[in-house]
Amino acid sequence: MNRQTPKGIPHTTPRQSATFTQDVNSDIRRAAATGIYDIRGGGAKRKLPSFDDLLFMGASISRYPLEGYREKCETSVTIGARHAEKPIELDIPITIAGMSFGALSGPAKEALGRGASAAGTSTTTGDGGMTPEERGHSSKLVYQYLPSRYGMNPNDLRKADAIEIVVGQGAKPGGGGMLLGQKISDRVAEMRNLPKGIDQRSACRHPDWTGPDDLEIKILELREITGWKVPIYVKVAGARPYYDVTLAIKAGADAIVLDGMQGGTAATQDVFIEHVGQPTLAIIRPAVQALQDLGMHRKVQLILSGGIRSGADVAKAMALGADAVAIGTAALIALGDNDPKWEAEYNALGTTAGAYDDWHEGLDPAGITTQDPDLMARFDPIEGGRRLRNYLKVMTLEAQTIARACGKNHLHNLEPEDLVALTMEAAAMARVPLAGTDWYPGKPGTTY
Amino acid sequence: MQTIDLADSTLRALNKTLYAQSETTNQTQWEILNPKGAHAIACGLDAPIEVTVRGSTGYYCAGMNQKATVNITGSAGPGVAENMMSGKVVIDGDASQYAGATGHGGLLVIKGNASSRCGISMKGIDIVVHGNIGHMSAFMAQSGNLVVCGDAGDALGDSCYEARLFVRGKVKSLGTDCEQKEMRPEHIAILTELLAEAGSDARPEEFTRYGSARTLYNFDVDNAGAY
Numbered sequence A: 001m002n003r004q005t006p007k008g009i010p011h012t013t014p015r016q017s018a019t020f021t022q023d024v025n026s027d028i029r030r031a032a033a034t035g036i037y038d039i040r041g042g043g044a045k046r047k048l049p050s051f052d053d054l055l056f057m058g059a060s061i062s063r064y065p066l067e068g069y070r071e072k073c074e075t076s077v078t079i080g081a082r083h084a085e086k087p088i089e090l091d092i093p094i095t096i097a098g099m100s101f102g103a104l105s106g107p108a109k110e111a112l113g114r115g116a117s118a119a120g121t122s123t124t125t126g127d128g129g130m131t132p133e134e135r136g137h138s139s140k141l142v143y144q145y146l147p148s149r150y151g152m153n154p155n156d157l158r159k160a161d162a163i164e165i166v167v168g169q170g171a172k173p174g175g176g177g178m179l180l181g182q183k184i185s186d187r188v189a190e191m192r193n194l195p196k197g198i199d200q201r202s203a204c205r206h207p208d209w210t211g212p213d214d215l216e217i218k219i220l221e222l223r224e225i226t227g228w229k230v231p232i233y234v235k236v237a238g239a240r241p242y243y244d245v246t247l248a249i250k251a252g253a254d255a256i257v258l259d260g261m262q263g264g265t266a267a268t269q270d271v272f273i274e275h276v277g278q279p280t281l282a283i284i285r286p287a288v289q290a291l292q293d294l295g296m297h298r299k300v301q302l303i304l305s306g307g308i309r310s311g312a313d314v315a316k317a318m319a320l321g322a323d324a325v326a327i328g329t330a331a332l333i334a335l336g337d338n339d340p341k342w343e344a345e346y347n348a349l350g351t352t353a354g355a356y357d358d359w360h361e362g363l364d365p366a367g368i369t370t371q372d373p374d375l376m377a378r379f380d381p382i383e384g385g386r387r388l389r390n391y392l393k394v395m396t397l398e399a400q401t402i403a404r405a406c407g408k409n410h411l412h413n414l415e416p417e418d419l420v421a422l423t424m425e426a427a428a429m430a431r432v433p434l435a436g437t438d439w440y441p442g443k444p445g446t447t448y
Numbered sequence B: 001m002q003t004i005d006l007a008d009s010t011l012r013a014l015n016k017t018l019y020a021q022s023e024t025t026n027q028t029q030w031e032i033l034n035p036k037g038a039h040a041i042a043c044g045l046d047a048p049i050e051v052t053v054r055g056s057t058g059y060y061c062a063g064m065n066q067k068a069t070v071n072i073t074g075s076a077g078p079g080v081a082e083n084m085m086s087g088k089v090v091i092d093g094d095a096s097q098y099a100g101a102t103g104h105g106g107l108l109v110i111k112g113n114a115s116s117r118c119g120i121s122m123k124g125i126d127i128v129v130h131g132n133i134g135h136m137s138a139f140m141a142q143s144g145n146l147v148v149c150g151d152a153g154d155a156l157g158d159s160c161y162e163a164r165l166f167v168r169g170k171v172k173s174l175g176t177d178c179e180q181k182e183m184r185p186e187h188i189a190i191l192t193e194l195l196a197e198a199g200s201d202a203r204p205e206e207f208t209r210y211g212s213a214r215t216l217y218n219f220d221v222d223n224a225g226a227y
Ligand SMILES: Cc1cc2nc3c(=O)[nH]c(=O)nc-3n(C[C@H](O)[C@H](O)[C@H](O)COP(=O)(O)O)c2cc1C
Pocket: A041, A042, A043, A097, A098, A099, A100, A103, A104, A125, A126, A127, A144, A166, A168, A169, A170, A235, A259, A262, A263, A264, A265, A266, A305, A306, A307, A308, A326, A327, A328, A329, A330, A359, A369
């Protein structure tokens, strides 16, 4: 209102609505102008109960620590020994998650391979198939078997060190893939056997199986084709972890990849990312429970992903029962994604470093989530690989620091008893006591 | 002719033996007895051999086939010749769901009928069905040719891309973004060749061609109701 407040009457401060926030209003205006939902990359941006709500207690009189830098704290992990002749042996329990060629450039995939190999871990293909860059530079490469089957072929299947059947992704449980026309270069179009420049929507269900009984037969077929040599993982979104993990084990999976709702995506509807799925913290214990109930904990490995950023997150995931973790977004940031050095260009795109998530538009100033030759040329895969290796090493050192402080000579020996929670929510989800108490909501034997 | 009897051999031993055949093997003729609906028979083959399965197969027979010819004298379970790359698979009887799903190349011939989702997400394979096909066939079909000498069920070619769909009989309904197309001489030529290879005496002129109307290729809010 333009009316001046009459003299003597106190001015009330303009009040923003907690319901119709500036963010919400801008979403409404965007929808009204375009007629299409917002599509973006990245994971859930809302605040969720997370690993930040957990703390390690460290050593005390009743537990004694290991000497930092002197007493060994092992980090290796074997994945997939349940049925595979050649399980995956990793030096560190931090793997690189599946990210599609198409979403990422060829050099970015190469850098992921270089960094992961130098750190002694695996990397993973994605929707769109296996590229020679990635195979060539990855000492251990997991080949994703997705509903779209873009680029799927038995020769690449046999080149893989493991196969990951993708049922779901934490950012979009129940959703398919999306790659918009801007990013369909000649090479991407050819690999996917589709016309250039069209919007590609990959299917959300596999074309030739439905349900756990079929999955068991699909796994049999893939094992026959690969001679029972390599492990077969099943990747599920953090939707109904207890049942999904149970069914995947029953179907014969060697390992389970479980992805919470903070997990990144290359391009998905914002409404899907923010409103479907469960937080990473909430899905671990039910998954571990399923493994334990079937006597399969530590036999079928649990690889957890969705918002893993640091060695502390790795240690917490492992303390709650995961065998390893996978990182997507953090690996891209290590390569140089969202680096403030490109701030002027982010501003020109109407955003700012740290908030840039329009990966599907193919205009990434850092040259990582693009197929544009000029932008791609900004990214050096050797330097990127080195940065990723450094970051993986730091995460490992951090996790070891915590494990030693808890008196553990292997990261796998971390346990829920090492943790307390800062909030009731985190206590309930992680099933560890609220700090200062011996209680968490839902604790067996507790009466209310 | 080499014979493997699944009554006294394991699936693993069978597939291992077949996969071990080299490009230049002189053991080119194989016969499999007593399949009894077993799954994943003769999948992942990678040599120019001819395998005849005497009886009916379970899921994924001849899956991901390359170069080989696989004959099934009975009927085939779900996903026969799924993701085939090259070679030929011939089924004397009927085929269950998802026949030829995501196939990249080669020729799949079904002498009986095929169930739903035949040719789903096909990526270059040629499929000839002598009988009828079920609903949602050629869903999201990307490329290749699907030839149906009988009738097609509901929602043929839903959300298809550049695959060519030829149907001789009736189509119960077309899926979203699938439309009837003009038959040009090049299509008659493709059909002539495929029908001959598939041993069908149907005449190319009797077929109608269907394909993508390409209205869903790039998002348009006015088409949102189609999703
Ligand atoms: C750019 C990008 C592309 C992705 N592509 C795929 C994919 O092709 N297949 C898949 O299963 N997951 C894909 N994901 C999800 C990751 O595999 C993983 O689940 C997720 O990134 C883990 O969460 P984080 O990003 O918080 O580490 C992608 C993620 C990103 C960021």
